[in-house]
Amino acid sequence: xxxxxxxxxxxxxxxxxxxxxxxxxxxxxxxxxxxxxxxxxxxxxxxxxxxxxxxxxxxxxxxxxxxxxxxxxxxxxxxxxxxxxxxxxxxxxxxxxxxxxxxxxxxxxxxxxxxxxxxxxxxxxxxxxxxxxxxxxxxxxxxxxxxxxxxxxxxxxxxxxxxxxxxxxxxxxxxxxxxxxxxxxxxxxxxxxxxxxxxxxxxxxxxxxxxxxxxxxxxxxxxxxxxxxxxxxxxxxxxxxxxxxxxxxxxxxxxxxxxxxxxxxxxxxxxxxxxxxxxxxxxxxxxxxxxxxxxxxxxxxxxxxxxxxxxxxxxxxxxxxxxxxxxxxxxxxxxxxxxxxxxxxxxxxxxxxxxxxxxxxxxxxxxxx
Ligand SMILES: [Zn+2]
Numbered sequence: 001x002x003x004x005x006x007x008x009x010x011x012x013x014x015x016x017x018x019x020x021x022x023x024x025x026x027x028x029x030x031x032x033x034x035x036x037x038x039x040x041x042x043x044x045x046x047x048x049x050x051x052x053x054x055x056x057x058x059x060x061x062x063x064x065x066x067x068x069x070x071x072x073x074x075x076x077x078x079x080x081x082x083x084x085x086x087x088x089x090x091x092x093x094x095x096x097x098x099x100x101x102x103x104x105x106x107x108x109x110x111x112x113x114x115x116x117x118x119x120x121x122x123x124x125x126x127x128x129x130x131x132x133x134x135x136x137x138x139x140x141x142x143x144x145x146x147x148x149x150x151x152x153x154x155x156x157x158x159x160x161x162x163x164x165x166x167x168x169x170x171x172x173x174x175x176x177x178x179x180x181x182x183x184x185x186x187x188x189x190x191x192x193x194x195x196x197x198x199x200x201x202x203x204x205x206x207x208x209x210x211x212x213x214x215x216x217x218x219x220x221x222x223x224x225x226x227x228x229x230x231x232x233x234x235x236x237x238x239x240x241x242x243x244x245x246x247x248x249x250x251x252x253x254x255x256x257x258x259x260x261x262x263x264x265x266x267x268x269x270x271x272x273x274x275x276x277x278x279x280x281x282x283x284x285x286x287x288x289x290x291x292x293x294x295x296x297x298x299x300x301x302x303x304x305x306x307x308x309x310x311x312x313x314x315x316x317x318x319x320x321x322x323x324x325x326x327x328x329x330x331x332x333x334x335x336x337x338x339x340x341x342x343x344x345x346x347x348x349x350x351x352x353x354x355x356x357x358x359x360x361x362x363x364x365x366x367x368x369x
Pocket of ligand 1: 058059106108109243278279
């Protein structure tokens with residue numbers, strides 16, 4: 001779970017709750033311990049990144065090569081990892097990266113932007129208009145807050161509870177200790193970074209032809225963030241989802257759960273065979289559709305229970321903890337936990353974290369209405 005919990009807690013601390021996502025990892029684990037890539041079609045590659053030293057997860061990067069130029073989806077978190085990706089791209093092709101799409105504004109998908117910008121002067125950074133706005137508002141602050149981050153983690157460790165009040169397991173405590181140790185090398189990387197926000201925006205849809213290859217970029221509705229973009233290759237039937245889909249355990253700590261369910265429904269109407277999730281392993285054929293159904297089913301079920309308990313207990317932020325306790329008492333999350341996390345301890349811990357985060361997000365969405 002690593003950066004996920006990290007991400008969630010940190011976002012809650014920094015933004016007073018609400019804005020965030022976090023993700024799960026491989027088919028077998030929410031942690032990613034090794035860098036790897038896979039060829040999805042001729043000229044289409046997906047790269048997975050090893051988690052950062054501060055345990056922060058890094059978003060997947062997808063590389064799409066046309067006859068004239070190259071489009072990259074998400075620039076990951078560490079500048080050093082983005083540089084490795086660019087070196088790898090140069091082994092695959094001598095064509096320039098002309099477009100970099102940010103699927104959403106979160107740091108684990110955008111902090112490599114400046115590295116691409118420096119390597120490819122003609123680069124356009126593409127995002128939904130809301131993502132561009134949020135990148136400008138939030139991303140520079142990530143660097144400024146770094147010196148305070150270790151203190152925030154120490155507070156969580158001392159409290160023994162995360163931002164959603166969930167008691168830390170021994171594995172989670174160790175993760176926080178590892179994260180504190182890993183902050184310094186990550187901060188050193190960011191000190192030398194040029195931050196770059198998107199400069200080519202769209203509202204609903206944008207098609208780009210790379211020469212013999214069409215790339216379709218769409219906003220299907222809010223979900224993980226207000227400006228989620230998906231990237232679709234109609235000929236190859238490849239869908240690059242950003243953190244709308246994270247596998248094997250989703251990032252449900254923030255965002256807009258009701259809209260998320262609707263957006264998942266639209267995703268599932270698309271004609272795809274392969275999904276590159278925001279984090280985790282590639283999903284193929286019916287595995288992708290089944291996972292989307294599982295995500296939608298779980299989110300809908302938790303939303304219904306949260307709504308029921310708000311009706312019984314009362315609305316308002318002050319009732320968040322009573323509502324959470326009632327939901328956790330009455331809703332049987334165990335079958336869902338088994339479906340998402342299996343028997344892996346890290347995955348189970350992370351499921352508990354994402355479930356608590358979903359309750360918080362659903363509560364915020366409902367009582368605010
Ligand atoms: Zn992410």
